[in-house]
Amino acid sequence: MALLSLTPLLLLGFLCLYARLRGCDVYQALLDGADKGLRLTLELMPALVLLFALIHTLRASGLGEYLVDLAAPLLRRLGVPEETALLMLLRPLSGSGALAVASELITRFGADSLIGRCAAVMIGSSETTFYVIAVYFSAAGVRETRWAIPAALCADLACFLSAAWICRLLWG
Amino acid sequence: MLGTLFTLIFLLSLYFSVLSGNAAQTGNALLLGAQEAIPFCLGIAGSLCFWSAWMELAERCGLAARLSDLLRPLLRRLFPRSSQSGEILSALGENLSANLLGLGNAATPAGIRAARAMAALGEPARDELPLLVVLNTASLQLVPGTIAAVRASAGAAAPFDIMPAVWLSSLLSVCAGLGAASILKRRWPSCR
Numbered sequence: 144m145a146l147l148s149l150t151p152l153l154l155l156g157f158l159c160l161y162a163r164l165r166g167c168d169v170y171q172a173l174l175d176g177a178d179k180g181l182r183l184t185l186e187l188m189p190a191l192v193l194l195f196a197l198i199h200t201l202r203a204s205g206l207g208e209y210l211v212d213l214a215a216p217l218l219r220r221l222g223v224p225e226e227t228a229l230l231m232l233l234r235p236l237s238g239s240g241a242l243a244v245a246s247e248l249i250t251r252f253g254a255d256s257l258i259g260r261c262a263a264v265m266i267g268s269s270e271t272t273f274y275v276i277a278v279y280f281s282a283a284g285v286r287e288t289r290w291a292i293p294a295a296l297c298a299d300l301a302c303f304l305s306a307a308w309i310c311r312l313l314w315g
Numbered sequence: 316m317l318g319t320l321f322t323l324i325f326l327l328s329l330y331f332s333v334l335s336g337n338a339a340q341t342g343n344a345l346l347l348g349a350q351e352a353i354p355f356c357l358g359i360a361g362s363l364c365f366w367s368a369w370m371e372l373a374e375r376c377g378l379a380a381r382l383s384d385l386l387r388p389l390l391r392r393l394f395p396r397s398s399q400s401g402e403i404l405s406a407l408g409e410n411l412s413a414n415l416l417g418l419g420n421a422a423t424p425a426g427i428r429a430a431r432a433m434a435a436l437g438e439p440a441r442d443e444l445p446l447l448v449v450l451n452t453a454s455l456q457l458v459p460g461t462i463a464a465v466r467a468s469a470g471a472a473a474p475f476d477i478m479p480a481v482w483l484s485s486l487l488s489v490c491a492g493l494g495a496a497s498i499l500k501r502r503w504p505s506c507r
Contacts, residue, residue, distance in 0.1 A: 150475065150478065151458065151475050154458070155369055158369060158372060158373055158376075158378065159372075161376060161378060162372050162373075162375070162376035162378070165376050165377060167372070167375055167376035167377075169372060169376075172368075172371050172372040172375040172376070173368040173369070173371065173372055174368070175368075175371055176364075176367045176368035176369065176370060176371025176372060177364040177365065177367060177368040177371075178364075179367050179371060179420065180360075180363045180364035180365070180366065180367030180368060181360065181363075181364050183363060183367060184356055184359070184360040184363050184364070187356060188352070188353070188356045191352045191355065191356055192349050192352040192353065193321075193349075194352075195348040195349060195351055195352035195355065196345050196346070196348040196349040196352070197321065197324060197325060197328075197348070198348060199344040199345060199347055199348025199351070200325065200328045200329075200332075200341055200344050200345045200348065201324060201328045202344065203328075203332065203337065203340050203341040203343070203344030203345075204328040204329070204331040204332035204335065204337070204341045204344075205331045205332065205334075205335040205337065206324075206327050206328045206330075206331040206332075209331065236317065236320060237317055237320070240317075240320075242461070242462075242465070243352075245462065245465065246355060246465045246469070249465055249466060249469045250469050253469070253470075254465075254466040254467075254469040254470055254471035254472075254474070255471055255472055259466070259469070259471075260477055260480070263459075263462045263463075263465070263466055263477050263481075264477050264480045264481050264484055265484075266459075266461075266462045267454070267456065267459030267462045267463075267477065267481040267484075267485075268453075268454055268456075268459075268480075268481045268482075268484040268485040268488060269452075269453070269454050269488065270451065270452045270453065270454040271452075272452040275448060275451050275452045276448055276452065278423065278427070279426060279427065279430045279444070279447065279448045279451065280430075280444075280448070282427040282430055282431060283427070283430035283431050283433065283434040283444060284431070284434055285430075285434050285441065285444060288445070288448075289445055289503055290445050290495075290496060290499035290500055290503050291444070291445035291448045291449065291496075293495065293499055294445060294449050294492050294493075294495040294496040294499055295448060295449050295452040295453075295492060297491050297492055297494075297495035298449060298452060298453045298488045298489065298491050298492030298495070299452070299488065300491070301487050301488045301490075301491030301492070302453070302484055302485070302487070302488030302491075305483065305484045305487040305488065306480065306484040309480045309483055309484055310480060313479075313480060
């Protein structure tokens with residue numbers, strides 16, 4: 144575990160050294176990158192305000208619980224924590240929506256809980272599938288997506304299942 | 316599409332809140348949720364800036380380009396047709412390496428360049444376009460910065476300790492996507 148938490152540090156140390164040896168202006172690059180990160184956060188904010196409101200409404204109204212109960216028998220059989228049902232449903236459709244759901248789960252159950260970790264791994268190893276498909280095909284001017292959508296959804300399904308199983312195995 | 320989804324979830328929530336008799340609570344939750352979003356964003360802003368700073372450095376010092384060179388043999392195997400064009404191969408390399416480093420802003424333009432060139436090549440190369448999309452929907456990211464930031468602000472003991480799980484799960488998901496693509500490709504009706 145100590146080695147694991149060292150990995151990001153080692154990567155950064157290596158990166159810093161490599162960049163310096165190649166004569167890169169390390170500090171300026173970092174500053175510009177941080178600036179981009181701040182812009183990214185600002186871009187996220189409006190969507191997250193709306194989606195946080197939506198997700199809190201969804202939970203308070205009892206709809207969230209209803210959906211979870213609906214999906215629970217199947218998910219339990221598959222070994223996936225049923226609380227992540229909404230996350231899995233939203234993930235391919237809306238990146239910030241899924242982030243809002245995941246962070247709600249992470250704060251509610253705790254970052255180091257099985258459900259919190261499971262939500263984090265699911266988010267970390269998947270993408271906003273439909274958004275990516277729309278961007279690429281429309282940019283290429285190809286109208287028939289053919290097998291891209293089913294194949295990408297297979298990938299998502301595999302991602303959610305393996306995320307749940309791996310978390311269960313490591314921290315369950 | 317997102318508009319429909321938003322409306323649907325919102326109206327369903329209203330319906331459920333009336334049904335279960337906790338309309339007042341729901342109204343409260345609506346405002347509270349909106350309120351909570353800003354501290355949440357501020358909570359992850361620091362880590363997001365920090366990671367994006369390092370990723371920018373990786374791109375500028377040529378590490379991303381190096382990585383994309385290393386990925387070429389793999390890409391030649393995955394995209395046998397379109398990688399015959401040097402321009403597409405380099406765009407693919409850039410796309411994949413930017414994805415690995417979590418440089419979303421750099422990955423998309425490179426991917427789009429590759430997609431456009433593939434579509435222009437005509438039929439055989441066009442078949443590889445779904446593959447490119449699958450590769451991009453599977454999120455092959457080495458450092459999951461955003462979600463680690465969320466975990467850190469929620470008080471995780473070691474926000475990055477999920478990394479091996481994320482790697483393995485991404486890898487399995489890519490394999491499933493590629494496998495599904497190669498099976499579906501053979502059975503797709505419009506393709507003889």
